[in-house]
Amino acid sequence: MWNYQKKLQYPVHIKNPNPKLASYVVSQYGGPNGEISASLRYLSQRYSMPDGMTKALLTDIGTEELAHMEIVGTIVRQLAKNATDEEIENSPFGAYFMNHGRGVYPADSNGMPFNALAFAVTADPIADLVEDLAAEQKARVVYDNILKVSDDPDVNDVIKFLREREVVHFQRFGETLDQIQNTKLPKIYCGK
């Protein structure tokens, strides 16, 4: 089970409202490569993993992604909260604003609501872990893209932290995949 800690994993203090940036960053909340997608992917895949190591890793990374979801939601809220109606109307955030106001809704930057089709659960550890490796790289690419279009140091500092976590997750997933493929191959196919 889970317990909530009333703190962010990494602090977010954004001084300047920026609804345009909010409409981009929200993609890492509810988009296909975002943190909700990551979290649900790992926390769903873990049930059919073959050993303690992979079950632990998917539980732990899936849990950390929940904390990242909270960080991204915080960024969106802080970027939108003090934006004027006019600033919002003249930005790509305007379309989102019609239904969600200055709130945080799981959608991508095109306004497409979160969809579990963004990830897979195959119950095959190799297929699932290879997907996880790709997912971490795709999340890293979105953070790279945000860094390309954002010149707000308050936002970029947090985005760089999140980007770095994707790199670490990729590394750990690679190690479990290696472990399964090289030493535990028979166990994978025992019908679990």
Added chain:
Amino acid sequence: MSQNELLKQISAYAFAEKEWNLYLDTHPTDKDALKKHKAMAEKTRELVKEYEQNFGPLTSMSALDPNCFDWITEPWPWEQCN
């Protein structure tokens, strides 16, 4: 207490704590409820400590074995242990 019995106790006290938690969210000045919430929280902490010393960590923070990270040991909660 056996591992299963202790786990059942922890779940019961933690659930009671959660119930008082929700109630207090909307009645934050109810002194009697505050007292009961505190008692449930303390009892839960005590039982968790006893459990972890005897049967291994309930959170990664309390993995105590200096030789192996016993956090990763099976079974996990969704597995039947028989």
